[in-house]
Amino acid sequence: MNKQHHQGERKFIQSVRTRAGRAGGPLRVGIGDDAAVLRPKGKSEIVVTTDFSLENTHFRRDWHPAKAAGHRCLARGLSDLAAMGARPMGVFLSLALPVGTMDKAPGRKWVDNFLEGVLELAKASGVKLGGGDTATAPGKEILADIVLLGSVPRGKALLRSGAKVGDGIYVTGTLGAAAVELEVLSDDPKKFTRAKVTDKDGHPHLFPKPRLNVGRALIRRAGTSKINSAIDLSDGLSTDLAHLCAESGVAAIIDAKLIPLGGTLLHALHGGEDYELLFTGKKVPKQIAGVKVTRIGKIQKAKKNQPPVVIRMPDGSETPLLARGWEHQI
Numbered sequence: 670m671n672k673q674h675h676q677g678e679r680k681f682i683q684s685v686r687t688r689a690g691r692a693g694g695p696l697r698v699g700i701g702d703d704a705a706v707l708r709p710k711g712k713s714e715i716v717v718t719t720d721f722s723l724e725n726t727h728f729r730r731d732w733h734p735a736k737a738a739g740h741r742c743l744a745r746g747l748s749d750l751a752a753m754g755a756r757p758m759g760v761f762l763s764l765a766l767p768v769g770t771m772d773k774a775p776g777r778k779w780v781d782n783f784l785e786g787v788l789e790l791a792k793a794s795g796v797k798l799g800g801g802d803t804a805t806a807p808g809k810e811i812l813a814d815i816v817l818l819g820s821v822p823r824g825k826a827l828l829r830s831g832a833k834v835g836d837g838i839y840v841t842g843t844l845g846a847a848a849v850e851l852e853v854l855s856d857d858p859k860k861f862t863r864a865k866v867t868d869k870d871g872h873p874h875l876f877p878k879p880r881l882n883v884g885r886a887l888i889r890r891a892g893t894s895k896i897n898s899a900i901d902l903s904d905g906l907s908t909d910l911a912h913l914c915a916e917s918g919v920a921a922i923i924d925a926k927l928i929p930l931g932g933t934l935l936h937a938l939h940g941g942e943d944y945e946l947l948f949t950g951k952k953v954p955k956q957i958a959g960v961k962v963t964r965i966g967k968i969q970k971a972k973k974n975q976p977p978v979v980i981r982m983p984d985g986s987e988t989p990l991l992a993r994g995w996e997h998q999i
């Protein structure tokens with residue numbers, strides 16, 4: 670029963686359904702039933718990831734254009750699938766909106782553009798919105814959760830735990846540019862909302878490009894190259910490389926001079942949200958799926974009482990690299 674005059678959940682879901690389009694491809698049944706139905710190809714495994722996008726933690730309505738917030742919400746999940754070498758099969762979006770959001774034009778417009786950001790990136794990535802949930806948020810902040818399902822040939826998923834002693838450590842693209850753009854955004858938030866950013870290129874924070882094609886190329890690599898492990902860089906190189914080393918039971922040494930910088934060294938090491946891939950292996954080419962790949966160091970044996978990650982600084986000194994990337998305080 671709804672005694673208030675707020676826009677109902679039903680009407681909103683109907684509009685999402687229309688905008689999401691009909692099911693197709695691996696999504697056999699999409700929006701409209703109790704659950705979606707996905708059909709994986711014969712010899713594949715399902716890869717699943719879920720990520721929150723929370724107002725004032727992951728985006729701010731006074732900093733981020735709504736379309737960028739939507740794009741980033743989906744990009745976070747796609748980047749995890751990329752790191753596993755998976756092809757996306759379906760996306761699920763749960764939204765909690767503060768009461769009254771859809772009553773006024775600015776709120777409606779924000780949600781409309783957020784969804785546009787999600788749907789445009791979904792289309793560009795060949796994946797459909799297959800469902801989700803809508804609820805009243807308990808407070809004044811918008812909360813979104815994205816679930817992505819993907820598929821990978823059986824036994825081929827790239828794992829954090831596969832790094833081998835002697836592997837080279839490689840990263841795609843450049844690191845630190847997203848953190849630089851976030852700083853610019855927080856210094857002058859109106860700059861972007863006023864400018865109504867339309868071109869998604871050249872905005873590493875607002876419109877990151879998840880490396881799906883690189884991830885899929887990595888698992889398909891024939892010939893002499895061998896890829897043993899991968900992770901996507903969401904929290905920052907220092908933190909994510911430490912995750913990979915811990916899962917693989919190895920240590921790493923990286924060379925500051927080799928890191929492809931998109932900002933300062935500190936931005937590159939700890940800034941986070943680059944959504945580039947880090948992977949380890951042997952005989953890796955300088956470009957994969959049209960994306961630049963750079964060797965930044967190598968995997969070593971883990972030794973007791975020694976730091977898991979060491980960085981060789983530009984002056985030649987070697988120092989432990991502490992994990993100073995993003996960590997949620999809970």
Ligand SMILES: Nc1ncnc2c1ncn2[C@@H]1O[C@H](COP(=O)(O)OP(=O)(O)OP(=O)(O)O)[C@@H](O)[C@H]1O
Nearest residue numbers: 717718719720721745746749901902903904912995
């Ligand atoms: N609340 C939770 N319940 C169960 N598993 C969780 C929970 N939070 C995280 N995990 C699991 O912990 C592992 C590491 O998660 P983590 O969030 O570090 O990875 P990620 O999603 O790649 O990182 P990011 O959140 O920066 O994108 C994953 O397997 C994830 O599914």
Ligand SMILES: Cc1ncc(C[n+]2csc(CCOP(=O)(O)O)c2C)c(N)n1
Nearest residue numbers: 725726727728729903904940941942995
């Ligand atoms: C308003 C605002 N303030 C700060 C940041 C920076 N930030 C938020 S979460 C995160 C790491 C990845 O998150 P997770 O570990 O949840 O995947 C980073 C670097 C932002 N994006 N927006």
Ligand SMILES: [Mg+2]
Nearest residue numbers: 749752901903
């Ligand atoms: Mg990840």
